[in-house]
Amino acid sequence: VDEIRRFKAERAFIFLLDGFDEINTEKNIYESNQFNSWHEKSRVIITCRTEYLAGKNYRGFFKADARQVVDDLAELYIVPFARQQVDAYLAKLATYPGNLWTVEQYRDVLDGIPGLNELVSTPFILNVIMQVLPQLEKSHRDNSDLGVPNKINRAAVYETFVNYWFEREENKLRNTDVLIPEGYNFKISFTAYCSDLAFRMFLCDKTSIQV
Numbered sequence: 001v002d003e004i005r006r007f008k009a010e011r012a013f014i015f016l017l018d019g020f021d022e023i024n025t026e027k028n029i030y031e032s033n034q035f036n037s038w039h040e041k042s043r044v045i046i047t048c049r050t051e052y053l054a055g056k057n058y059r060g061f062f063k064a065d066a067r068q069v070v071d072d073l074a075e076l077y078i079v080p081f082a083r084q085q086v087d088a089y090l091a092k093l094a095t096y097p098g099n100l101w102t103v104e105q106y107r108d109v110l111d112g113i114p115g116l117n118e119l120v121s122t123p124f125i126l127n128v129i130m131q132v133l134p135q136l137e138k139s140h141r142d143n144s145d146l147g148v149p150n151k152i153n154r155a156a157v158y159e160t161f162v163n164y165w166f167e168r169e170e171n172k173l174r175n176t177d178v179l180i181p182e183g184y185n186f187k188i189s190f191t192a193y194c195s196d197l198a199f200r201m202f203l204c205d206k207t208s209i210q211v
Contacts, residue, residue: 012041020061021052030064050077080121086110093130101134109133116157132160166190 007013015035030036035044046062062073081089090106093099110116110133120126136156170186201209 008038012039015044017044017046020046020048026061028061028063030062036064081126086120086126089126106130106133109137128161128164129157132157132164136160
């Protein structure tokens with residue numbers, strides 16, 4: 001404890017807090033974590049999805065002193081990837097062990113699906129789509145061999161992407177202390193909930209909600 005107090009008084013730290021949108025709070029995060037008690041030259045970096053802050057007076061969540069008149073909060077935005085940056089990512093991805101696709105194959109699929117290039121404009125979405133594209137292409141090829149009409153389109157990408165998220169959330173829940181009934185089907189439950197929520201949001205003409 002004494003050593004921590006000494007660190008707080010004598011050393012400056014940089015705190016990186018990733019995913020403010022995932023903790024579902026509107027408290028001043030600077031004060032609730034008592035960052036004011038650390039060295040005056042310490043800095044706090046907070047990341048958050050822009051959509052989560054839409055329509056909120058969010059600057060008060062991050063000010064070092066919620067009562068201060070001068071606002072010293074600095075905001076930075078990650079701009080969408082340019083095509084050259086996506087191609088650089090694909091070139092590195094193609095060198096990974098076990099990867100059977102070339103840069104040209106990735107690029108052909110991206111260019112062949114209308115609107116898909118717009119989806120891969122952020123690091124996370126680009127990474128996810130690169131993981132599901134080979135699956136989609138294999139399914140397309142297998143169905144073609146069986147004479148079943150099958151086309152890779154945005155809907156197929158979205159479906160595979162959503163399934164990826166469902167599996168991710170299921171794995172997170174199974175690694176917690178939450179009691180899960182035997183044989184519980186997460187995919188069916190997640191799909192039903194999301195479909196109902198999407199329909200209700202459509203009826204209310206909403207693109208986001210606050211939980």
